[in-house]
Amino acid sequence: MSVPDPFSEFTDRDWQTADPGPPVRLAVIGLGWWVREEAIPAIAAGEFCETSVVVSSSREKAERVRDRTPTAEHALTYGEYHDGVAADVYDAVYVCTPNATHLEYVETAAELGKAALCEKPMEASVERAERLVEVCEEHGVTLMIAYRMQTEPAVRRARELIRDGFVGDPILVQGHMSDSLLELIPDPDQWRLDPELSGGCSLIDIGIYPLNTTRFLLDAEPVSVQGRTVSVHDAFSEVDEHVTFQVAFTDDVSAIYSASHNAHGASHLKVLGSEGEITLEPVFFPWDDREVVLRRGGTVDRITFEQVDQMEEEFDYFGHCLRSGTEPTPDGRHGLRDMRTIEAVYESAEEGRWRSVPAGDG
Amino acid sequence: MSVPDPFSEFTDRDWQTADPGPPVRLAVIGLGWWVREEAIPAIAAGEFCETSVVVSSSREKAERVRDRTPTAEHALTYGEYHDGVAADVYDAVYVCTPNATHLEYVETAAELGKAALCEKPMEASVERAERLVEVCEEHGVTLMIAYRMQTEPAVRRARELIRDGFVGDPILVQGHMSDSLLELIPDPDQWRLDPELSGGCSLIDIGIYPLNTTRFLLDAEPVSVQGRTVSVHDAFSEVDEHVTFQVAFTDDVSAIYSASHNAHGASHLKVLGSEGEITLEPVFFPWDDREVVLRRGGTVDRITFEQVDQMEEEFDYFGHCLRSGTEPTPDGRHGLRDMRTIEAVYESAEEGRWRSVPAGDG
Numbered sequence: 001m002s003v004p005d006p007f008s009e010f011t012d013r014d015w016q017t018a019d020p021g022p023p024v025r026l027a028v029i030g031l032g033w034w035v036r037e038e039a040i041p042a043i044a045a046g047e048f049c050e051t052s053v054v055v056s057s058s059r060e061k062a063e064r065v066r067d068r069t070p071t072a073e074h075a076l077t078y079g080e081y082h083d084g085v086a087a088d089v090y091d092a093v094y095v096c097t098p099n100a101t102h103l104e105y106v107e108t109a110a111e112l113g114k115a116a117l118c119e120k121p122m123e124a125s126v127e128r129a130e131r132l133v134e135v136c137e138e139h140g141v142t143l144m145i146a147y148r149m150q151t152e153p154a155v156r157r158a159r160e161l162i163r164d165g166f167v168g169d170p171i172l173v174q175g176h177m178s179d180s181l182l183e184l185i186p187d188p189d190q191w192r193l194d195p196e197l198s199g200g201c202s203l204i205d206i207g208i209y210p211l212n213t214t215r216f217l218l219d220a221e222p223v224s225v226q227g228r229t230v231s232v233h234d235a236f237s238e239v240d241e242h243v244t245f246q247v248a249f250t251d252d253v254s255a256i257y258s259a260s261h262n263a264h265g266a267s268h269l270k271v272l273g274s275e276g277e278i279t280l281e282p283v284f285f286p287w288d289d290r291e292v293v294l295r296r297g298g299t300v301d302r303i304t305f306e307q308v309d310q311m312e313e314e315f316d317y318f319g320h321c322l323r324s325g326t327e328p329t330p331d332g333r334h335g336l337r338d339m340r341t342i343e344a345v346y347e348s349a350e351e352g353r354w355r356s357v358p359a360g361d362g
Numbered sequence: 363m364s365v366p367d368p369f370s371e372f373t374d375r376d377w378q379t380a381d382p383g384p385p386v387r388l389a390v391i392g393l394g395w396w397v398r399e400e401a402i403p404a405i406a407a408g409e410f411c412e413t414s415v416v417v418s419s420s421r422e423k424a425e426r427v428r429d430r431t432p433t434a435e436h437a438l439t440y441g442e443y444h445d446g447v448a449a450d451v452y453d454a455v456y457v458c459t460p461n462a463t464h465l466e467y468v469e470t471a472a473e474l475g476k477a478a479l480c481e482k483p484m485e486a487s488v489e490r491a492e493r494l495v496e497v498c499e500e501h502g503v504t505l506m507i508a509y510r511m512q513t514e515p516a517v518r519r520a521r522e523l524i525r526d527g528f529v530g531d532p533i534l535v536q537g538h539m540s541d542s543l544l545e546l547i548p549d550p551d552q553w554r555l556d557p558e559l560s561g562g563c564s565l566i567d568i569g570i571y572p573l574n575t576t577r578f579l580l581d582a583e584p585v586s587v588q589g590r591t592v593s594v595h596d597a598f599s600e601v602d603e604h605v606t607f608q609v610a611f612t613d614d615v616s617a618i619y620s621a622s623h624n625a626h627g628a629s630h631l632k633v634l635g636s637e638g639e640i641t642l643e644p645v646f647f648p649w650d651d652r653e654v655v656l657r658r659g660g661t662v663d664r665i666t667f668e669q670v671d672q673m674e675e676e677f678d679y680f681g682h683c684l685r686s687g688t689e690p691t692p693d694g695r696h697g698l699r700d701m702r703t704i705e706a707v708y709e710s711a712e713e714g715r716w717r718s719v720p721a722g723d724g
Contacts (some may be wrong), residue, residue, distance in 0.1 A: 108660045171604055174536055178634065226588055226714075232614050244608050244616045252594050253363055254606045256618040258534045258634075266639050266657065272540065272620075277628050295628065352588075353715035 005196065012153040015317060020047045027053035027090040027114070027204075029081065029105050031065050033185065038095060038286060040069055042311030047069035048319025053090045055081045069223045074177040080109050092116065092322060094146075094315075098191040099198050100124035103132045106143070110135045115142035117318045120208055121342065122335040124199025129339040130360075133332035144328035147334035149213045149283075154290035154305050158271070158278050159217045164294065168275030170218050173255035174339050175210025175269040177284045178202075181261040184266040188235045192261070201239035203227070203340050207259035209284045210269050211247065211337050212330075217271060220249040221337060226354045227345035233262055245345045336360060372522065374515040374670065377679060382409045385429050388677075389415035389452040389476070391467050392444065392459035393427050395547065402431055404673030410681025414451045418441045444470050449593060454684060456677075460553040461560050462486035465494045468505070472497045477504035479680045483570055483704065484697040487563025491701040491702040492722075495694035497536045505699035506680050506690035511575040511645075513675040516652035520633070520640050523577045528658065532580050535617035536629040537572025539646045540564075543623040549712030554623070554658060563601035565589070566704050569621035571633050571646045573609065574700050575690075579633060579706075581613040588716045589707035595624055607707045625700060626710065648672045670701060 026043060028035060029052050043049045050071040056062040056077060062075035068291055074086040082104075092115035095105045109116045116136065123129040136143040146151060149155045162170065181201075191197040192205060215221060227245035231237060242260040249255060267288070268281035276296030282288035292303040321328045335360045341357045348355040388405060390397060390413050405411045412433040417440060418424040424437035434450040444466075454477035457467045471478045478498065484507055485491040498505040510705030511517045524532065543554060543563075553559040554567060574632045577583060589607035593599060604622040611617060629650070630643035644650035654665040683690045703719045710717040 167626065171622060172538070172540070172606070174538060174618070174620060176534070176536060176632075176634070178534070226590070226608070228588070228608055228610065229614060230614055230616055242614075242616060244534070244618045245586070246590055246606050246608060246618070248590065248592075250463075252592055252604075254590060254604060254620065256536070256590055256606045256608070256620055258536060258616065258618055260533060260634075262528065263533045263636055264634055264638050264658070266634055272538070272622075272626055274625055274629055276626050289595075296626070348609045354590075 002328060011315075012155040012156065014156070015151070016320060018320060021323050023048055023050040024053035024319040024322050025050055025090045027055055027076075027081065027093045028091055029095045031056040031061055032096065035096045036065060038311050039094065039315075040065070042309050042317050042355055043307060044069070044071070046312040046316040046319070048316045048323060050227050053086055081105070087112050087114070090114065093316070095119060099204070100128070103128045106132050107135045110139035110141045113139065113141060115322055117144045117146055118313075119146045119197065120212070120335065120338070121204045121334070122339055124197065126336070126339045126343050127338055133336060136332055142322060142327060143320070143332040145325060145330045145332065146314060147212050147216070147330040148286075148310040148314040149209060150216050150330050151317045152283075152290065152310050153308055153313075154280055154283060154292050154303075155216065157303065157305075158280055158292055161278060161294070162217055162271060164295065166276055167271055167273030167278055170220070170251070170253050170271055170273045172272045173214050173253060173270065175214060175255065175257045176259065177206040177209045177267045178258075178260040178263040179206070179265040179285075180263065182235060193235055194238055195238050197261045198239065200342070200346060201236065201241065202259040202261045203229070203240050203243040203245070203345060206261065206284070207243050207245065207257060208338055208342065209267070210257045210259070210324070211341060212253055213269055213283075214247075214249070215337070217252060217269075218249065218251075220251050220253050222247045222357045223251055224354050224356045225341060225348055227347045227349040229346075229349045236262060243349075246306040247341070313337075372519055374518065375675075376518070377513070378682060380636065380682060383685050385410055385412040386454050386681040386684050387412055387414035387452045387617070389417055389438075389443065389455045391417040391455055391457045392546040393418040393423055394458065396459045398427060400673050401456065401677075402427070404671050405677050406431070406433070407671060408674040408678040408681070410685060415448055423593070443467070447541055449474050449476075452476065454680070457481060461566070462490070462558060465490045468494050469497045472501035472503045475501065475503060475667060479506045479508055479677075480698065481508045482574070483561065483566045484694070484701055486559065488698070488701045488705050491698055495640055495698060498694055504684060504689060506683070507692045507694065508676060509574050509692040510648075510676040511571060512578050512674045512692050513679045514645075514652065514672050515670055515675070516642055516645065516654050516665075517575060517579065519665065519667075519723045520642055523640060523656070524579055528638055528656065529633055529635030529640055532582075532613070532615050532635045534632055534634045535576050535580070535615060535632065537576060537617065537619045538621065539568040539571045539629045540620075540622040540625040541568070541627040541647070542625065544597060555597055555601055555612055557600050562704070562708060563598065563603065564621040564623045565591070565602050565605040565607070565666045565707060566645070568623065569605055569619060569702065570605065570700055571629070572619045572621070573703060575645075576609075576611070576617055577638055577699070580611065580613075580615060580629075582613050584609045584611055584703040584719045586610045586716050586718045587703060587710055589711040591708075591711045598624060605707075605711075609703065675724050
């Protein structure tokens with residue numbers, strides 16, 4: 001086999017086929033820092049979506065955000081959203097609320113016949129995630145899970161190289177993601193530290209990045225898992241502060257991952273095969289420049305990218321799918337597999353032994 | 363705390379205090395490719411040792427190597443070595459034979475009152491490694507285990523930075539080592555693939571590098587482990603072709619490692635703490651240029667080194683210890699801890715559950 005040329009023609013948006021029609025109008029549900037600072041600006045910058053409604057627990061907060069968002073017509077409370085207020089001015093919803101509340105907002109969207117882009121993790125438990133998928137299927141609405149790595153050009157380029165055989169047969173994967181949650185959000189009472197609202201912390205919130213991105217890169221699925229959680233800091237007494245976990249994938253691929261919400265911020269993903277190695281580092285944070293390092297046959301190449309806004313790519317992909325009548329690939333059943341894997345990792349950490357990942361139907 | 367300056371004064375050989383006296387004369391036992399191509403040239407290049415005797419199963423091979431080694435006076439068979447032939451022309455032995463035979467060569471050295479530098483892994487089982495340590499203690503001879511990372515300047519520099527607080531509190535470690543054994547040694551009948559002679563393959567032979575180097579970098583010890591082995595290729599049907607394993611260290615440090623003797627050649631070690639991250643990549647192979655990458659507070663620095671011969675450093679350290687009457691720090695009891703850890707990983711892989719690492723007395 002000839003060695004694939006890492007610098008050959010590459011189209012970032014190989015998914016883009018349609019001309020942009022009128023933008024998909026979004027109700028943005030949950031107005032935390034991520035939505036205000038990352039999501040709403042990304043929607044505005046992109047071609048295929050616009051924010052027409054903002055929804056929050058607090059009317060004042062909703063109005064404040066609406067007033068700063070030129071396209072936004074309405075500022076709703078959660079109650080008004082559930083009552084279908086202003087449902088005629090949005091086509092789809094973006095749900096970025098505490099994990100354990102995703103179901104209720106997606107359920108309302110489905111009942112109103114609106115497509116939903118739901119943040120990862122889908123929900124706080126497998127059971128609720130399953131209901132979330134089912135309710136969308138019952139009402140025939142499109143559901144996409146917000147895995148922004150799947151539209152990140154560095155990741156898509158790596159995937160293409162792996163498919164073209166750059167690493168040979170994939171054998172081992174190492175991945176990591178960490179940040180300092182209490183520096184990002186200096187509030188010990190935040191929902192990510194409350195297992196009822198979050199379903200877990202480092203693993204479910206950021207350990208999901210290397211896990212899901214591996215699935216995307218390799219077209220492989222988790223078969224069994226073994227994890228370990230460590231919590232030292234008081235604020236993390238009820239959730240996993242640090243986590244390490246092993247995943248046995250299909251095709252005899254083994255993966256090891258770590259994640260922490262209370263450490264130096266870092267992220268990487270490395271795929272090693274019979275012939276070569278691809279490292280993405282940094283990769284998962286929108287504020288880091290992504291880099292792809294290629295090693296094969298004693299040579300090292302680095303691909304740097306004109307950085308894109310990861311959230312803009314994601315929203316445009318979602319909007320493009322809706323405009324072009326295509327189903328997004330990180331759909332609800334795809335997300336369910338992560339939920340089942342994560343739940344199995346938490347169980348294995350409690351039991352100190354390997355757990356199979358239930359196959360389920362997603 | 364002020365951030366340690368990664369580029370401040372650093373003395374590679376901070377262990378070197380004595381002036382080189384006359385070199386320690388070595389009997390080199392086992393004349394495989396590693397010894398011929400790496401060890402004997404390194405001994406010749408260094409200051410503190412010289413090869414005075416070579417020992418092999420084959421007299422012809424021993425004579426061939428002796429004739430190419432200017433300082434070598436004698437070429438012995440294993441039988442002659444055990445009989446004490448030419449014992450007056452060497453002060454110490456370097457044992458680089460199949461793992462399961464280390465004990466018998468070190469035993470003879472101890473009985474002859476010679477110090478021993480024994481390759482890693484010490485032996486093929488914990489039980490035999492314990493006897494190896496005991497026989498040296500009984501005869502009062504120095505035993506060093508050949509962990510060449512402990513005298514590698516890049517590793518020592520990283521250790522100094524970690525001790526000075528560069529990463530803050532260490533939290534997570536990721537490490538990896540892989541190569542293609544059948545390309546290096548194209549013989550499916552080689553001893554590394556025979557569990558009786560090797561005690562295992564990828565884990566015990568190269569997974570030991572990230573494991574031992576973590577212990578050295580952090581002054582931390584393995585407490586419990588969980589591993590998984592995968593063997594696909596026919597040549598590896600009786601041993602671990604690929605391995606992934608988690609190690610819970612003292613001080614709440616979690617580590618995840620992978621190793622493979624049938625993959626693209628690669629090596630790295632990453633220590634992530636509360637404040638920063640140190641990555642050594644590549645690190646474990648003598649033929650790769652070692653690099654240390656430092657990340658902290660949003661900045662990235664790379665320390666490159668004038669590369670040294672890792673084996674020369676190791677032999678000089680051993681010779682220097684003997685000349686100066688200092689005990690080498692990677693001693694037999696230090697090596698025993700790795701053996702116990704590795705055995706626990708293999709057992710945990712069979713059982714699918716976590717295993718404690720027996721504390722033992724080393």
